[in-house]
Amino acid sequence: MSTIKNICCIGAGYVGGPTMAVIAHKCPDIKVTIVDLNAERIAAWNDEDVNNIPIYEPGLAEIVASARGRNLFFSTDIDKAIDEAEMIFISVNTPTKTYGVGKGMAADLKYIELCARQIAAVAKNNKIVVEKSTLPVRTAEALKNILDNTGNGVKFQILSNPEFLAEGTAVQDLLSPDRVLIGGGTDAEGQVAIKALVDVYANWIPSERILTTNVWSSELSKLTANAFLAQRVSSINAMSELCEKTGADVEEVARAIGMDSRIGSKFLKASVGFGGSCFQKDILNLVYIAKSYGLSEVADYWEQVIIMNDHQKKRFASNIVRTLYNTVSGKKIAFLGWAFKKDTNDTRESAAIYVADDLLFEQANIAVYDPKVKSETVYRDLDYLGTRGSAENKENVSVFNDPYGACKDAHAIAVLTEWDEFKSYDWQKIYDNMKKPAFVFDGRKILDGDKLKEIGFVFQEIGR
Numbered sequence: 001m002s003t004i005k006n007i008c009c010i011g012a013g014y015v016g017g018p019t020m021a022v023i024a025h026k027c028p029d030i031k032v033t034i035v036d037l038n039a040e041r042i043a044a045w046n047d048e049d050v051n052n053i054p055i056y057e058p059g060l061a062e063i064v065a066s067a068r069g070r071n072l073f074f075s076t077d078i079d080k081a082i083d084e085a086e087m088i089f090i091s092v093n094t095p096t097k098t099y100g101v102g103k104g105m106a107a108d109l110k111y112i113e114l115c116a117r118q119i120a121a122v123a124k125n126n127k128i129v130v131e132k133s134t135l136p137v138r139t140a141e142a143l144k145n146i147l148d149n150t151g152n153g154v155k156f157q158i159l160s161n162p163e164f165l166a167e168g169t170a171v172q173d174l175l176s177p178d179r180v181l182i183g184g185g186t187d188a189e190g191q192v193a194i195k196a197l198v199d200v201y202a203n204w205i206p207s208e209r210i211l212t213t214n215v216w217s218s219e220l221s222k223l224t225a226n227a228f229l230a231q232r233v234s235s236i237n238a239m240s241e242l243c244e245k246t247g248a249d250v251e252e253v254a255r256a257i258g259m260d261s262r263i264g265s266k267f268l269k270a271s272v273g274f275g276g277s278c279f280q281k282d283i284l285n286l287v288y289i290a291k292s293y294g295l296s297e298v299a300d301y302w303e304q305v306i307i308m309n310d311h312q313k314k315r316f317a318s319n320i321v322r323t324l325y326n327t328v329s330g331k332k333i334a335f336l337g338w339a340f341k342k343d344t345n346d347t348r349e350s351a352a353i354y355v356a357d358d359l360l361f362e363q364a365n366i367a368v369y370d371p372k373v374k375s376e377t378v379y380r381d382l383d384y385l386g387t388r389g390s391a392e393n394k395e396n397v398s399v400f401n402d403p404y405g406a407c408k409d410a411h412a413i414a415v416l417t418e419w420d421e422f423k424s425y426d427w428q429k430i431y432d433n434m435k436k437p438a439f440v441f442d443g444r445k446i447l448d449g450d451k452l453k454e455i456g457f458v459f460q461e462i463g464r
Helices: 017-025 041-045 062-065 078-085 110-122 141-150 168-173 188-203 215-246 250-258 279-292 295-325 351-361 375-385 388-398 403-407 420-424 427-432 449-455
Strands: 004-008 031-035 072-075 087-090 127-132 156-160 180-184 210-214 332-336 365-369 397-399 412-415 437-443 460-463
Touching: 004 078, 004 250, 017 031, 017 087, 017 168, 017 215, 017 351, 031 168, 041 072, 062 168, 062 397, 072 078, 072 332, 078 110, 087 110, 110 127, 127 141, 127 188, 141 156, 141 215, 141 449, 156 188, 156 215, 180 188, 188 210, 210 215, 215 279, 215 295, 279 295, 295 351, 295 412, 295 437, 295 460, 332 351, 332 403, 351 375, 351 388, 365 403, 365 437, 375 388, 375 397, 375 427, 388 397, 403 427, 427 449, 449 460
Parallel strands: 004 031, 004 087, 031 072, 087 127, 127 156, 180 210, 332 365, 332 412, 365 397, 412 437, 437 460
Antiparallel strands: 156 180
16 A cells, blocks of 8 residues: 555656556556646646547547546646645656757756756655656756755655656556666665655556666666667668668568567667657767766767667658659658657657758658648747748648648658558559659558559668
8 A cells, every 4th residue: 555645747748647647547546636837738638528638649548537537637736736745756858958068968957957946945844756757867866955955854855767658658558567667765764765656556566567776777777778779770770771782671681680589579670760759868868978977988889879860861861862863852742650650649859850851951842741740740840950940841841631632743752650541541542643753762661562563653661
């Protein structure tokens, strides 16, 4: 039975929202309040129609519906939630710094620090503070310094409880995770705090899957897990380029090595490159930490994973230009998919953004269709790069609500997200309405190339 009766989570995003919804769903005796400064986002979480919640994840709407109003609440009143909670999860954004020392690599911790200062100002009794955001190693130390020097006489315990969710399967990952990792202090008070969080998870997760470590190991394990996964993607992508030159097929190579039990078959899918908010950010963090300790070989080793990923995206774009007779100026290129992977509406670091940016430099007109991504997100993603003015992005990129409209009169189609629905389209109809020769570039290796060639398409995929 958990001793904690009241949990607050600061940050109603991709981590905080689903994680807290599942905790509330599985622990009816714990009151869970999710707070965020963004009133529009909180309003969306409270929308009467649960299908309008701001995050799309299979199964999430049902989980939210089961607990919302019973023991799951969404609010903008941050102070009240902090005051009432015994345990506070920090789940705010930790983007890569865009300024100053460590620009482009170090995590920007200003939101984390603001959270800590707000907790310190409000708290009247002892609290357990849990880091849920992806953070660089030793953040817990900074948090503790801020919290312990407030002079309110309140005691704080800091735990690290990193998130290993995969977007698109987040609900399943939360209901039955491979492991839950909790890092905390090695002294008696630290151990009591760890046990309080273990007891929350023990409501539905078998104890052998709950791992406890010291706080530094926990923080570093998160970065390491993502770095290893990203490294596999970059490794198979490096081989995909070799396959294209030598007549090998990267899928056959991946299958052959994946059957080796020491290697395993997961994360060996060659593609246009990885996206998502974590892989790149976490590796850059790792690189930055290594450099700050003077470990340049370690930093260079991990940085290469990112360099390979950027190269794969550039290569995909330049192949489109080369194949279309070295010019895409004024040509319509249809993008199927904008999200960084299927079954999510998250577009952070999506390969599509960078491929689009490269093609816009070549004066292409881009038509985008994604089943879950709204037009304002597409424009915001391109504007965020700052490569050209907002008006120019709007002029050369159009977003469609229907795939056939996006593909009509296009010179080429680029598949950038592996949505299942793309496989079941009427490709004959798409072909009939395109400019000829009609090209398809499959950046996710999901379409049946032989079938498309029979229809008449010029078909290219990665790694063949």
